[in-house]
Structure formats: C-alpha cells, structure tokens
Amino acid sequence: MxxxxxxxxxxxxxxxxxxxxxxxxxxxxxxxxxxxxxxxxxxxxxxxxxxxxxxxxxxxxxxxxxxxxxxxxxxxxxxxxxxxxxxxxxxxxxxxxxxxxxxxxxxxxxxxxxxxxxxxxxxxxxxxxxLTYHLGVLAYAGFFEVCKPQKGENVFVSAACGAVGNLVGQYAKLLGCYVVGCAGSQDKVTLLKDKLGFDDAFNYKEEKDLTSILARYFPNGIDVYFDNVGGEMLEAAVANMNTFGRVSICGVISQYTDAEKRSSPNMLNVVYNRINIRGFLAADFMNVFPDFIAKTSAYLQTGRLHVxxxxxxxxxxxxxxxxxxxxxxxxxxxxxxxxxx
Amino acid sequence: MxxxxxxxxxxxxxxxxxxxxxxxxxxxxxxxxxxxxxxxxxxxxxxxxxxxxxxxxxxxxxxxxxxxxxxxxxxxxxxxxxxxxxxxxxxxxxxxxxxxxxxxxxxxxxxxxxxxxxxxxxxxxxxxxxLTYHLGVLAYAGFFEVCKPQKGENVFVSAACGAVGNLVGQYAKLLGCYVVGCAGSQDKVTLLKDKLGFDDAFNYKEEKDLTSILARYFPNGIDVYFDNVGGEMLEAAVANMNTFGRVSICGVISQYTDAEKRSSPNMLNVVYNRINIRGFLAADFMNVFPDFIAKTSAYLQTGRLHVxxxxxxxxxxxxxxxxxxxxxxxxxxxxxxxxxx
CATH class of the missing domain: 3.90.180.10 (Medium-chain alcohol dehydrogenases, catalytic domain)
Known part of the structure; x- marks a missing residue:
C-alpha cells in the first residue's frame, strides 16, 4: 500500500x-x-x-x-x-x-x-x-531540575507567553514563588497577569533600561531566571541576580535571527554573587517524565494550570x-x- | 603600649x-x-x-x-x-x-x-x-568543588602562571587530566611545561584567533575551563567546550581595568552542549579546608606539587x-x- x-x-x-x-x-x-x-x-x-x-x-x-x-x-x-x-x-x-x-x-x-x-x-x-501537553516536559524539567527553585524565591521568566515560559511561570506560582514575566505585547502582559496568575508582567518593547525595570520588579533581587531569549535581557537579569542565583538557558531567540546579538552578562556579578548559568535540553531529563505527567495531571484536573x-x-x-x-x-x-x- | x-x-x-x-x-x-x-x-x-x-x-x-x-x-x-x-x-x-x-x-x-x-x-x-600555602585554598575549592573534574578529562586554565591557575593546573595533572594552560610570556609557557608538568601551554599574546588555537590544543574538546580572565578567552573556551562541560569563573582580570571588555560567550553553545558556567568565592568552601590541607601536604611532601x-x-x-x-x-x-x- x-x-x-x-x-x-x-x-x-x-x-x-x-x-x-x-x-x-x-x-x-x-x-x-x-x-x-x-x-x-x-x-x-x-x-x-x-x-x-x-x-x-x-x-x-x-x-x-x-x-x-x-x-x-x-x-x-x-x-x-x-x-x-x-x-x-x-x-x-x-x-x-x-x-x-x-x-x-x-x-x-x-x-x-x-x-x-x-x-x-x-x-x-x-x-x-x-497528547499535546506532553510537549511541556521541557518547561517542567528546565524549571525544576535545572533551576532547583525553592518556595518563596523570586523567579523571572522571559518570553513568558511562549511555549515554555508560560508553563514555567505557572509551575513557579504553584510552587509558591514570586513570579514576574516579560512578553512583547500588552495583550500578552494582560494574559500573564489576569489568566496565568503571574504576580506581575511587563512589555519589554516599551522599556529602554531593562536593568532598571528588573530592579523595580524585583526589589529583593532575582533568585531564578528562566531564560528563553538571551541578549540584553540576560545581561539585565544577571545584573539583578541574588547570591547563589540560578540562570537556566533554555533558548536564545534574540540571537537566532541576528547572530551579532550576543549577550555580555557581567562576569563580575557572576563571581561575586556565585551565579550559576546552565544550558539544558529536555532530552537529558526523560527520567522525570513520570513526575511531570503526575504533577501536571493533578494541576490540570484541579484547574490550577492552564495550557x-x-x-x-x-x-x-x-x-x-x-x-x-x-x-x-x-x-x-x-x-x-x-x-x- | x-x-x-x-x-x-x-x-x-x-x-x-x-x-x-x-x-x-x-x-x-x-x-x-x-x-x-x-x-x-x-x-x-x-x-x-x-x-x-x-x-x-x-x-x-x-x-x-x-x-x-x-x-x-x-x-x-x-x-x-x-x-x-x-x-x-x-x-x-x-x-x-x-x-x-x-x-x-x-x-x-x-x-x-x-x-x-x-x-x-x-x-x-x-x-x-x-603558612603562605594556605592561600591556595581558592584554587583547590574552585577546581574540585566547582569544576567537579574526572580523571582523564581535558582541562584548560587561563592565567595559568598566576596565583590560582598554576595550582589548578597542577591539581588537574595530579588527578590524571590532560591540561593546557595559557599565559602572557614565553618564559611562563616554559615554566608551565617544563617545571609544572602541564601537557601543553601557549602564549595568548602571540595568538590572533583564540577559538582556533584552543581547537588545536583540544582536538577532543574541553571538559573543564578554569577561567581567571574572562573576555575573549572565555568566548573561545565556550566555543570549544564538550557536552556537559563546566566553566568555573574565578576571576575576570581582562575586565578589571577595562570595563568595556565584556565577554560574550555564545549561548547557543551553552544550550546545545549543556554547559554550566559558575562563579564562586573561596569563602563558600571553607568546609573543604581540611581536605585541602591533607591532600596538598601529601603532594608537597612527595615533591609532586610546586608552590x-x-x-x-x-x-x-x-x-x-x-x-x-x-x-x-x-x-x-x-x-x-x-x-x-
């Protein structure tokens, strides 16, 4: 046939x-x-x-x-x-x-x-x-296994309305973190705050000084930055990280269509604040698949997670x-x- | 009095x-x-x-x-x-x-x-x-606790004739790693190779393309980069890192006297190769002080470590x-x- x-x-x-x-x-x-x-x-x-x-x-x-x-x-x-x-x-x-x-x-x-x-x-x-929800394992593994978040920590997510970002932010809220996301339109900002339960969100396209805006949203510093974009946002986040902060590099979308757009995080901050910056792929974390399904199913059934x-x-x-x-x-x-x- | x-x-x-x-x-x-x-x-x-x-x-x-x-x-x-x-x-x-x-x-x-x-x-x-050897704990903690090296891995050390670099390279050799260092003069290169037992060393001031030179010294890639300098050397090392490579950021001397000299490592490499970049301070690792003294004493007594x-x-x-x-x-x-x- x-x-x-x-x-x-x-x-x-x-x-x-x-x-x-x-x-x-x-x-x-x-x-x-x-x-x-x-x-x-x-x-x-x-x-x-x-x-x-x-x-x-x-x-x-x-x-x-x-x-x-x-x-x-x-x-x-x-x-x-x-x-x-x-x-x-x-x-x-x-x-x-x-x-x-x-x-x-x-x-x-x-x-x-x-x-x-x-x-x-x-x-x-x-x-x-x-079926399609299985694709969320990247967000789950990246957040829990790479960022190792604790309840009460301050979490920043870029591209927060994207495939991975929106789930990371929701997982972070469900864990009991303070969560701020950034996105590229006012509609997305509204979605993050009103529907997905982010503590706050901002439209990065309307901001000139990303380091200052992050300092405003995180007066107590950032403990976890889930990075989907790289570039200037990564620099601004590193400048606002707390001691022993963790940055998981999931994607670098700002660089994908402009190879010149490299990020130059201040390595002095990385040393003094003992920041850990780590890249990852979902494929490395297939061992947490059952956890991912179990926890996510429970959240979905109780309506606490929006896909x-x-x-x-x-x-x-x-x-x-x-x-x-x-x-x-x-x-x-x-x-x-x-x-x- | x-x-x-x-x-x-x-x-x-x-x-x-x-x-x-x-x-x-x-x-x-x-x-x-x-x-x-x-x-x-x-x-x-x-x-x-x-x-x-x-x-x-x-x-x-x-x-x-x-x-x-x-x-x-x-x-x-x-x-x-x-x-x-x-x-x-x-x-x-x-x-x-x-x-x-x-x-x-x-x-x-x-x-x-x-x-x-x-x-x-x-x-x-x-x-x-x-007494003065106690100051070497920074090298010991940074290498063993942050880089988590394994016997047989490929280790690159910058500022390899410096206070920290020379010890890191020697600890790496004693662990059974392949070790290459860079330094800023031919005399230092000779010292690294002839006295301190580095597998190889080069004078970075004589090299234009650091990424290529590292590819030449590490045909099988770098597993551990102990970074004392930041800047272009960090970029070149990240471009040559193996999967699950570790970069410990001990210092950023290239940036200390020129704030513009930021490093822009390619975050795409960081993602695909799941590279871990981590800053640290010796003060965080005082718990390994007894190990440091014990192991270093033994090496010194048998003449296997040069201070x-x-x-x-x-x-x-x-x-x-x-x-x-x-x-x-x-x-x-x-x-x-x-x-x-």
Missing amino acids: EVSNKYVVVKHHIQDAPEESDFEIKSRALILSVDSGSNDVIVKNLYISIDPYQINRMKSNDPSQTSISFAAPITPGEAIDGVAIGKVLVASDNGKFQKDDLVMGVFTWAEYSLVKEESIIKKLEPSEFP IEDVSSGVESIPSAFVGIFNGNNVGKKIVKVAEE | EVSNKYVVVKHHIQDAPEESDFEIKSRALILSVDSGSNDVIVKNLYISIDPYQINRMKSNDPSQTSISFAAPITPGEAIDGVAIGKVLVASDNGKFQKDDLVMGVFTWAEYSLVKEESIIKKLEPSEFP IEDVSSGVESIPSAFVGIFNGNNVGKKIVKVAEE
Whole structure:
C-alpha cells in the first residue's frame, strides 16, 4: 500500500528571520512497509511542535557547532525533522513498538515519517492527559531540575507567553514563588497577569533600561531566571541576580535571527554573587517524565494550570506557523495539527 | 603600649590600570589594647595576599554591585582590607582566639590590623604546611568543588602562571587530566611545561584567533575551563567546550581595568552542549579546608606539587606588588611579607 506524503522543505539556507517564501511544500509517494530486520518504523504524525531553535539548523553555517542529531544542519530540499507526536502506522519487526502506539519523538515536518526506532523518545500511555501537553516536559524539567527553585524565591521568566515560559511561570506560582514575566505585547502582559496568575508582567518593547525595570520588579533581587531569549535581557537579569542565583538557558531567540546579538552578562556579578548559568535540553531529563505527567495531571484536573496552545492545521500551515513564532504571533505553545487522533 | 603602624591607602578612585602613584603609605599610632567586652582583636600581619579583584573596589562606581563585606568599596585615604595571614597580638576577652594564634582572615594592608573577630576566616594549626600555602585554598575549592573534574578529562586554565591557575593546573595533572594552560610570556609557557608538568601551554599574546588555537590544543574538546580572565578567552573556551562541560569563573582580570571588555560567550553553545558556567568565592568552601590541607601536604611532601610564590617585602612594597599583577609581572602567587613568622 502506498500513500502520498506531503512534507516541508527549505528552498535554500536562511540567514536571518525566516519568511514563508523560504519554504516549499512537496509531496512524495511513501510505501507503507518497512524492511524486514530493520529498525524502521512509519509514524502517522498527529501534532508537530514548532520550535524556534530550528532556524539555527537552516543556516548555511550552523553556529551551534553541535553533533547532536536533532540539531544537525538541515539540507535545503530535504525533509525537516523535529519533535512531534504521532501514531505508529507500521512497526518494525523487532517488537519494541506496536502498531497504533502513541509516540513522541523526532519525526518529520510531514504527514508521515519514516524513521528509525531510535527517533522515538517516548511511548505515550493512553490517558486523560491531552497528547499535546506532553510537549511541556521541557518547561517542567528546565524549571525544576535545572533551576532547583525553592518556595518563596523570586523567579523571572522571559518570553513568558511562549511555549515554555508560560508553563514555567505557572509551575513557579504553584510552587509558591514570586513570579514576574516579560512578553512583547500588552495583550500578552494582560494574559500573564489576569489568566496565568503571574504576580506581575511587563512589555519589554516599551522599556529602554531593562536593568532598571528588573530592579523595580524585583526589589529583593532575582533568585531564578528562566531564560528563553538571551541578549540584553540576560545581561539585565544577571545584573539583578541574588547570591547563589540560578540562570537556566533554555533558548536564545534574540540571537537566532541576528547572530551579532550576543549577550555580555557581567562576569563580575557572576563571581561575586556565585551565579550559576546552565544550558539544558529536555532530552537529558526523560527520567522525570513520570513526575511531570503526575504533577501536571493533578494541576490540570484541579484547574490550577492552564495550557495555552496555539494550534494551526495541516502540513501546509507549517511555514506560516514557523515564521510567526519569530514575530511573536503565537500565544503559548505553537503546534501544527496534522491529523485527527 | 603603642606602636607606629604603616598602612597603604589609595589617594583617589582608580578607573583603569593602577599606577604606583595612585597609592600612598601612611603611618598612625596604634595602641595595643582592645576595648573590654568588644570583639576587637589586633593582628600582627605576616603575609598579605595581593589579589587583582581589589582594583574593582577602588573604582568610583564599583561594578560588582555587591554587598559582600570584603568586596565593598574602598574609600580613598582609608585603610584597605584584604586577605592576609597574621598572628594574634591582642586577643579580645571573649576567648575565641588566643594571643599568638596564627590566623587567616580579612585584615589590613598594614603592619598591624585592628579588626573584629568575625574578620578571622580561620585559625591555622602550627604545622609543617608553610603558612603562605594556605592561600591556595581558592584554587583547590574552585577546581574540585566547582569544576567537579574526572580523571582523564581535558582541562584548560587561563592565567595559568598566576596565583590560582598554576595550582589548578597542577591539581588537574595530579588527578590524571590532560591540561593546557595559557599565559602572557614565553618564559611562563616554559615554566608551565617544563617545571609544572602541564601537557601543553601557549602564549595568548602571540595568538590572533583564540577559538582556533584552543581547537588545536583540544582536538577532543574541553571538559573543564578554569577561567581567571574572562573576555575573549572565555568566548573561545565556550566555543570549544564538550557536552556537559563546566566553566568555573574565578576571576575576570581582562575586565578589571577595562570595563568595556565584556565577554560574550555564545549561548547557543551553552544550550546545545549543556554547559554550566559558575562563579564562586573561596569563602563558600571553607568546609573543604581540611581536605585541602591533607591532600596538598601529601603532594608537597612527595615533591609532586610546586608552590610558586612571588614574594616582596614590607608594607612599602604593596603598591608596586599590586600594580605589577596587572602587568603580568608576577609568577605564581603574589605575596607581600610584612614580618617574620
């Protein structure tokens, strides 16, 4: 049996902010069978996670210089891989995954993904836990495992209406922290304060002196900074950190479309205040997945956690979805729904 | 009884590199008694540690914005405090320290120090362990406790002929690491390779592209970077770090005399390689003091560790000693000997 498989490619390398015209939707026949003895599986994609870091892979000279498979350069004209949730359509014959298993993994910006079993990060148990919410593990692991927050601490979150930031802020509130977020519009600020329960929030686009504004929102200093943006915001946060403050570097979106926009945090502050700055990937924390599901389920059931998703439909919507996250169009997690569960 | 007490002051705030003419030697009578019921003690200084961080305290606008007592701003015309080793000359009457106790603490750039008992960091046991070597605890704690090195890892040390760097490199070799250091002259490079047993060393002043030179010395990447300098060297090291690499920020000497010289490490590397960048102060690790003494004593007794000190004599020599460390004049730990033990 054979299906037609729509997928997304970049036409050429992208150096700055992406535009929809940089992308192309292609289609190719896919035979729904895998080689006997191989580890190949075919996944029917349900939800594709649209993540800003992918832009780095589209550059001609990937600045991350990494050997991490899912961060490897993307070749123009070829299928793009990324984190997604899908259903096993054709299993390999080694029996590790079965047909119809729900799985999260590194699949393809496409309707169907032909991948190695190793690309499956996790089998998802059928549960009350909505499928797309599994993508929140990055926020959970980054906040609890990297930031090691304590009740009562002062937490600052940038890109606080983004996929990761909004969850981090909510987890922080639920832990009993004082939480301030920044975002790029007044609507987002209102959402953070009125719906998501942040203690305060501000629109960074309206502020000139980020160090002063943070000093105003944090008269007692910042204990934890969850950084999604890098650049001047990271400098301002470091200048306001308390002794033994922790900075987790989840993303550097200010630098993704402008390689010159490096952050220069004052290392004197880092020494005197014994600040710990740490980068991380969700993949390192799959051991906390059960905790994440348990705690998050409980919060959802009692209505104490809001999951903010921004969902568009169909493979054709992937380019505009991706371009949009660099313009701040999305509110919450940007997801493309490819097929019905 | 009364003595004449020579001490050093800065005449005015210092913004850039210090010069000897910025300092003045003063003298004042000191009555050798302390108020009954107070915590005051009088210490006869034996050795004064000359440390680059002090320059930050001499600026009109201390950039470290810290509330740490020993890093607080220095007022022109007034006595300067700093880490030193001395002997209790007059004890307070609360009995915590006795006359003739050997002590390490935050004393004064002077012959005698009238300080609170709280300024004494540690009572030193009379032992075979040379007094000045106690100042090496910063290197020991920073390397073992902050960098958490493993045998076989690749370690890079900047300012490797400096007070801290030379010890870190030697501890790393003794642990079984591959160790490369950088320094500012060919003589220092020779010392590192021929006497201190570094696997390799280079003169950073002769290199244009620090990222490339580090890639050459570390074809398998850097696991641990012990940073004493900040600036471009920190950027180059971060670009060469391995996955889960650790950077300990001990000092930022490149920035001390040029506030514009900030470091802009690529945060994309920090994320993808899950790099941990951490500032520290020796004061946080006084719990490892016994380990430090035990391990270091053993190494010294078997001749496996060289203690490189650069000692000048007398309070009058403090200004030139201090100015010299910014010119790279010192080899190893810079100490001013104020009195005979």
